[in-house]
Amino acid sequence: MDVFEAIKTRRSxxxxxxxxxxxxxxxxxxxxxxxxxxxxxxxxxxxxxxRDETQKKALARAALGQMFIASAPVVIVVCANKPRTARRYGDRGAEFYCLQDTAAATQNILLAATAMGLAGCWVGAFNDEAVSQVLKLPDYIRPVVILPIGVPAESPKMPPRIPLDELVHYDKW
Ligand SMILES: Cc1cc2nc3c(=O)[nH]c(=O)nc-3n(C[C@H](O)[C@H](O)[C@H](O)COP(=O)(O)O)c2cc1C
Structure with a gap:
C-alpha cells in the first residue's frame, strides 16, 4: 500500500x-x-x-467512559516527555513542540496500522489527571493520545471533509 492509499483509507x-x-x-x-x-x-x-484488561478498563473510564477503548487487544498511549524538549526549547518545547511532535508520531502509527491491515482511533477526550494516575506517569509526562489498535471489525465511511476551496488562502488570509 502506498502512502496516499494509507492516508485515504485510514479511518477512525x-x-x-x-x-x-x-x-x-x-x-x-x-x-x-x-x-x-x-x-x-x-x-x-x-x-x-x-494489554492488561483491568488497566484498559480504567483507561476507558478515564477517557470519559469511552469503553470501546477496552475492547481493543492493545492500547498505545502516546505521551509527551516535556523536559526532553524543554532542555533546548524551554516553554515552547514543553507546551507547543511536544504536542506537535507526538501528534506526528501518532499519525505515523495510524498510517502504519492501516498499511498493516490494522486500525485504531485517536482518542483525545480524556481526563489528564485520571489517565496519569492509572498509568502512574511522573508529573513531567503528559498523556497526549490514547490509541486503541486492533483488527477492524467495521468499515466506517469517511466523515465529510470541508472542501479545499473553503480552506486555502493565497498570499494572505
Ligand atoms: C485530537 C483528536 C481527538 C479525538 N478524540 C476522539 C475521542 O475522544 N473519541 C473518539 O471516538 N474519536 C476521537 N477522535 C477521532 C475523530 O472523531 C475522527 O478523526 C474524525 O471524526 C474524522 O474521522 P476519520 O478519523 O475516520 O477521518 C479524535 C481525533 C483527533 C485528531
Missing part, C-alpha cells in the same frame, strides 16, 4: 475483532512512530503499551 475505527495484535506488530508501529519529525530532533515521546 472503534470496533475490533478478537484477534490479537502481536508484539512484533506493535514494534513495527512504534518504529514508524519514531520516524516522525520533531522539533530539533528532540523526540519528546514515550509510549505506554497496555
Amino acid at each position: 475505527t472503534r470496533r475490533y475483532k478478537s484477534e490479537n495484535v502481536s508484539e512484533e506488530q506493535v514494534k513495527k508501529l512504534l518504529e514508524a512512530a519514531i520516524m516522525a519529525p520533531s522539533g530539533g530532533n528532540m523526540q519528546p515521546w514515550d509510549f505506554i503499551i497496555i
Whole structure:
C-alpha cells in the first residue's frame, strides 16, 4: 500500500475483532512512530503499551467512559516527555513542540496500522489527571493520545471533509 492509499483509507475505527495484535506488530508501529519529525530532533515521546484488561478498563473510564477503548487487544498511549524538549526549547518545547511532535508520531502509527491491515482511533477526550494516575506517569509526562489498535471489525465511511476551496488562502488570509 502506498502512502496516499494509507492516508485515504485510514479511518477512525472503534470496533475490533478478537484477534490479537502481536508484539512484533506493535514494534513495527512504534518504529514508524519514531520516524516522525520533531522539533530539533528532540523526540519528546514515550509510549505506554497496555494489554492488561483491568488497566484498559480504567483507561476507558478515564477517557470519559469511552469503553470501546477496552475492547481493543492493545492500547498505545502516546505521551509527551516535556523536559526532553524543554532542555533546548524551554516553554515552547514543553507546551507547543511536544504536542506537535507526538501528534506526528501518532499519525505515523495510524498510517502504519492501516498499511498493516490494522486500525485504531485517536482518542483525545480524556481526563489528564485520571489517565496519569492509572498509568502512574511522573508529573513531567503528559498523556497526549490514547490509541486503541486492533483488527477492524467495521468499515466506517469517511466523515465529510470541508472542501479545499473553503480552506486555502493565497498570499494572505
Ligand atoms: C485530537 C483528536 C481527538 C479525538 N478524540 C476522539 C475521542 O475522544 N473519541 C473518539 O471516538 N474519536 C476521537 N477522535 C477521532 C475523530 O472523531 C475522527 O478523526 C474524525 O471524526 C474524522 O474521522 P476519520 O478519523 O475516520 O477521518 C479524535 C481525533 C483527533 C485528531
